[in-house]
Every structure is written in C-alpha cells, then in structure tokens.
Amino acid sequence: MLCPLLCLGLGLFGLCFCGIIVVVSLGVFAVSVLASPSVFSGLFSVGFSGSRSPSAAASAALSALLPFVPAGVRVSVGCARGVDSAVRSFFGSSPSLLVFSVASGRFGSGRSAFARRSSRCVLSVAAGDRGLLVALPSAAVPPAGVRPSRLFFGGGSGSWGSVSFALGRGRRVLLWLPSGSRPPLWSSVSWSSAGALGSAGCWWLGVAVPVPAQLSLF
Helix, strand or coil: CEEEEEECCCCEEEEEECCEEEEEECCCCEEEEECCHHHHCCCCEEEEEECCCCCHHHHHHHHHHHHHCCCCCEEEEECCCCHHHHHHHHCCCCCCEEEECHHHCCCCCCCHHHHHHHHHHHHCCCCEEEEEEEEECCCCCCCCCCCCCCCCCCCCCHHHHHHHHHHHCCEEEEEEEECCCCCCCCCCEEEEEEEEECCCEEEEEEEECCCCCCCCCC
C-alpha cells in the first residue's frame, strides 16, 4: 500500500511503501530510506547528541528523521549549537522537550560540567525498546579508548561519549555515519543498518548484547 506523508515546514515529502519509509528532501535533493520504521514504535523517550558543526549530509539526515519521532514522546537534548540547536528548534513548541543546559548551573562548572550534562541527558532516555539515543558525531571513528561503559568517557568527543555511555547503560543508539564508514567493532554491541540518505551516509541501530561468559576448564 502506498501512502503519502507530508512533512510540513521542512520541505519534505514522504512515501510509505511495503513498510519502508522514503523521504525526499526537496531542498537538498536527497532521499532518506528508513528501512526499520519499527525503531520508533512504542517509544517513551528519545535523546539527541551530535556535532556542533554537522556536515550538510548529517544535517539533511537529521531533518529527514525528525518528523518521524512520534508525537508526545519525551525529547531530551543538550544546549549546544549544531545538532542540539536543530532539535530544539524543531521541538520548541512541544511540552515534552527537555533541554539539558550547562548554563543552568545544575551540572557544576568547568569542562566536566559538559560531561555531566551529557550523561544526564542520556540517562533521561528510557532503557531497552522504550528509548532511543540518536547520535550524529562529527568524526566517523570514536577516539582511542572509547567503548561501551557505565561511566562517561568520550576522549574529547561528547557525541561518541554519549554513544558509548548509552550502550553501556542499556540504551539503544541510532547512529549516523557518512558513506563508506561503519560502526565500531565493539564486542558487546550488535549493529544493523537502519537506512540511508542517498549515497551520503547511513543510519545504524546499535543494541547492547550480553557478553558470552567464558567457560572454565577447572
């Protein structure tokens, strides 16, 4: 069944065919295919993290994605420019929007305040299938030493820190990477392709999986 979806305010026109959502961004002439629309089914909360200076492709991918966040879902985002600013602008009139701002003073002072802000933003997202962290980092590869953990560490990248912290805390992650890039090979994470924006890049869904226990011979 073919059903048109009109996304007002973004210059987007969508079609749903055989369970696949296709969004055509008229402004950038790009096509985004969300091959797994069930990613958004049953969500209670969604968080966002990303570059302060996203590429044109990342910005287009985010713009194509935002209209599919279900109405009424709690939206958590930080106070930075770039990806954070785009999310705040899109959901600005929603009573479900939660903005985590360093300027509020709730997270202390200094550089560590930004890490505390980001970790609180991630923890506001529900664990398991009820929540999702959407991340669009500026670098396609995480800094050395960054891996899923229950402690926040980004190695200089707040977005990758949020991704690794989210996975370490049992949150699902929807990660945008440019064309030719693949998610990090973390043994405790299962990645699956969740759609593309033409040839510019791809969405990846990351889910934490239990690490198999090693059997002892003694």
